[in-house]
Amino acid sequence: MxxxxxxxxxxxxxxxxxxxxxxxxxxxxxxxxxxxxxxxxxxxxxxxxxxxxFSDSGASKDAAIINFIPTGDSNEKTDPFSSNDIQTAERVDGVASAHKKEDKNQSFQAKITNSQHHGDLNVYKKNSYDSVDKGHGFSSDDNELEEKVITVDNQIAKKVFHNEAIGKTLFIGDEGFKVIGIANEGTEDNTVYMPTKTFDHYLPNLTQNMAQLEIKLDEGSNKKEVANKVAKKLSEKGSGQSAGTYQYSDTEQMMxxxxxxxxxxxxxxxxxxxxxxxxxxxxxxxxxxxxxxxxxxxxxxxxxxxxxxxxxxxxxxxxxxxxxxxxxxxxxxxxxxxxxxxxxxxxxxxxxxxxxxxxxxxxxxxxxxxxxxxxxxxxxxxxxxxxxxxx
Structure with a gap:
């Protein structure tokens, strides 16, 4: 040494x-x-x-993603992964649990049902939101209290409320929501931002364009085999069978x-x-x-x-x-x-x-x-x- x-x-x-x-x-x-x-x-x-x-997309060993691809000529807005569909998936051998998977960067499709105006709507869920040009946004407290408040973009403010949107009520389906702010952050037309818990409580049946179902697998199960069985079963009995197709993509292999x-x-x-x-x-x-x-x-x-x-x-x-x-x-x-x-x-x-x-x-x-x-x-x-x- x-x-x-x-x-x-x-x-x-x-x-x-x-x-x-x-x-x-x-x-x-x-x-x-x-x-x-x-x-x-x-x-x-x-x-x-x-x-x-890819892990967020289901590319893990004990999980798989089933995608619903709507057909181009279908105008149906049926939820392709209803509670019945989730139960159907869970009954397949090798599936431990199943739930709808959401993409936080993707909007939910809805309809404006105000008497003076009807049309398509893109709804985004946020825990809080304050990027507004007029009025004010909503806070995490509004989210916890499930307040029925929203912010809308200029297109909605102009078409539905003739630029007098603050304090007015926008009807989405059968539910009315108070407009508290006008924002232009959205990349899509007719964009609405809503508290997450408010959305989950009042609009639980809205779906995204690329709807997905995440299934958790039993230990030792063959992911590809089980996922294909789930996709096949939903193609036969799923709520969206007439509006599109159910598919499994092996994202783990892609990763x-x-x-x-x-x-x-x-x-x-x-x-x-x-x-x-x-x-x-x-x-x-x-x-x-x-x-x-x-x-x-x-x-x-x-x-x-x-x-x-x-x-x-x-x-x-x-x-x-x-x-x-x-x-x-x-x-x-x-x-x-x-x-x-x-x-x-x-x-x-x-x-x-x-x-x-x-x-x-x-x-x-x-x-x-x-x-x-x-x-x-x-x-x-x-x-x-x-x-x-x-x-």
């Missing part, structure tokens, strides 16, 4: 003695490691985000395919960025050769005091590894910082994930470069004989 500590101490003193030269030598390693870590962190972030999105693509792209780009590490390794080899030439006297003195060729070789090899490790650690920190900066600048699009594998890769590659490109100069130093140096 003392011998190793002594070797490391001598190595660090040698590196610090030629700081400027060694810093320039490390730049290639720093850039290469930083590029690889940044790319892998962003690639892992993309993969994690995709995995979470695995996309994950493989992400991995392939990440590793390919990282490999391209890693070319700079090869160039940096040649720079390390060159610096170590210079160091060997400059320290001939040191080598001679150590040989005179009984140092073996292997001791000289290990000394220079350790110096090469330490030099590369310092550059690798700096590159690792810089790569994490760059990935975090990209994450902070584009939080809605890119997420970075630094894995333990990335850290081990940075340390491992740095060590490998030090060993591979430092071995030849170290071997050359070890072959120097005392008599040759004196001559």
């Amino acid at each position: 003392n011998r190793l500590a002594n070797i490391l101490s001598v190595s660090l003193r040698s590196i610090m003695k030629n700081k400027r030269r060694n810093i320039f030598t490390m730049i290639g390693i720093i850039i290469g490691i930083a590029a690889v870590i940044t790319i892998m962190s962003l690639g892992n972030g993309f993969k994690k985000t995709a995995s979470e999105q 695995k395919g996309i994950t493989k693509i992400f991995d392939g792209i990440t590793y390919f780009v990282a490999a391209v960025a890693g070319i700079s590490l090869f160039i940096a390794g040649i720079g390390v080899m060159n610096v170590m050769y210079i160091s060997v030439a400059e320290r001939s006297e040191e080598i001679a003195i150590r040989r005179a005091f009984g140092a073996k060729a292997r001791d000289i070789e290990i000394q220079f090899l350790v110096e090469s590894v330490v030099l590369c490790l310092i550059g690798g650690i700096i590159g690792l920190i810089l790569g994490i910082a760059i990935a975090s900066l990209v994450d902070a600048v584009t939080p809605s699009y890119i997420k970075s994930v630094v894995s333990l594998g990335s850290v081990l890769l940075a340390v491992g590659v740095s060590t490998l470069i030090g060993v591979v490109f430092g071995w030849i100069p170290a071997r050359a130093a070890a072959k120097k004989e005392l008599i040759d140096i004196i001559k």
